[in-house]
Amino acid sequence: MSQATLAVRRISGHAGAAPGDDVERDYQVCKLIDTTTCIGCKACEVACLEWNGYTFTDTVFDNSYQTMPETTWNYWNLIKFNEHEREDGSITLLMRKDQCMHCADPGCLAACPADGAIVQYTNGIVDFQQQNCIGCGYCVSGCPFDIPKFNPATKKMFKCTLCVDRVSEGLEPACIKSCPTGCLHFGSKEDMTFLAETRAKQLRENFGIEKAGVYDPAGVGGTGVIYVLHDVNNPEAYGGLPKDPHVPWVVRFWKGPAKWIGNLAMLGGILGVTLHYLRFGPKQIPPDDLENGPDQAAGGRL
């Protein structure tokens, strides 16, 4: 959303390198979500709407506390509720705040064909620039977390900005500010990773939650949003968090080798027909029956 005052690391659909990349170094920012202390109050959902200027829309009831099935173009922050059956048969309610993960290796940016429609700042925030967005939806195919959403009225894509306008002014994101239990933290990636690992260790050693761990998937180069989960081996239980997310290989191939193969093939085709013309020339009609004079004229007449 905001151009802010941040240095850009990566630009989507851009012919050439990102100008100014690497002239400025920033802390990698990171949001830490501790699902073990989330109470599902949805204060973060409301804070997100308020800060970003969206009004509360109708909820979609589907026999759970969840506000709606998925995030939408104007609802970027959604707590996913899942009634989970433990191994001993008891029931627990898993709650996970779902939003853009701000991947270090963003699939949306890789897939985007529009120059500057998606940028990654040096602090790690992945941000959509709607003035450059063409509304093609390629980012939907690129994202392993199903986050970018289409606004049919403006034909532009929207998602969580990690409150880039606040962060660039030294403030924490709106959701962090609203959290009453302190399950949300914001800081440098280094600090948040340390905090998350410490909490996971505490859960394992002091609370007997043996599978507690940190979700920071390496498949997308790590994320700017990390989770502490009770069971790090089963992230799918938290409202479909993918176990090993990757930028799809089809998208990688499409935006990498396929482009070169395709461009060379097209160039080869043009070169081929040109060479053919220079070597063999046009097909002439044999002048075997010149008595039909106009025949010859008709051959090249427009």
Added chain:
Amino acid sequence: MTASRVISPREPGGTIHRQGIITRYTLSERVNHWFGALTYVYCLMTGLAFWSPYMFWLAALVGGGPTARSWHPWFGLAFTASMVVMYIHWDRDMQITAADLRWKDAIQHYIRNEDEQLPPEGRFNYGQKLFFWLMLFGIILLLISGIGLWFVESIPGSLRWLRYLAVAIHVATALATIGAFIIHVYMGTAMVRGGFTSIIRGEVSANWAKTHHRLWYEQITKGTTSEK
């Protein structure tokens, strides 16, 4: 000369006129061909813009990225419609025949412009038929995969492989049609003299028909004694 002659819109293909002029393409065939050409070229330009950042400037020629993205699928539908009409026009003439297979075996002579060594062909030669069927099956695949890309959010995340499949099919098919398109334009404008005028004015000379499509020429002149 024949330049001032006006072709009747209802004139069927193969009509022979005085002075050895033959109607090769009817008015509706020509109008539809150029409607298809226009819509295909639009999709080609905008598609290439989405394909590579180095060709994104092509979108600027037709009103910018968002405009190009809005119209690309609609022009694709229009091109599909023209292909349907083309199928109605030419389905019968585009069936692969025994003569085509003989011609195919001698295709190196066609490439080297040794046309006198080629077996005779009907209204369309094997290469033209190949192009027609490639574009027809191509547009079917482009249409199906294109609808997937158009309404990508309607494909649920649990079926995300369909999104990837749509991308892969759309790209591969588009590239195949571009290859065929390059050859088609080259042959129609530069290589086969008289071909370009035939798809504009609809006329070829009897000599042209005899040289390139002898079986067709013999078929339409059968029973008539006025010509040649």
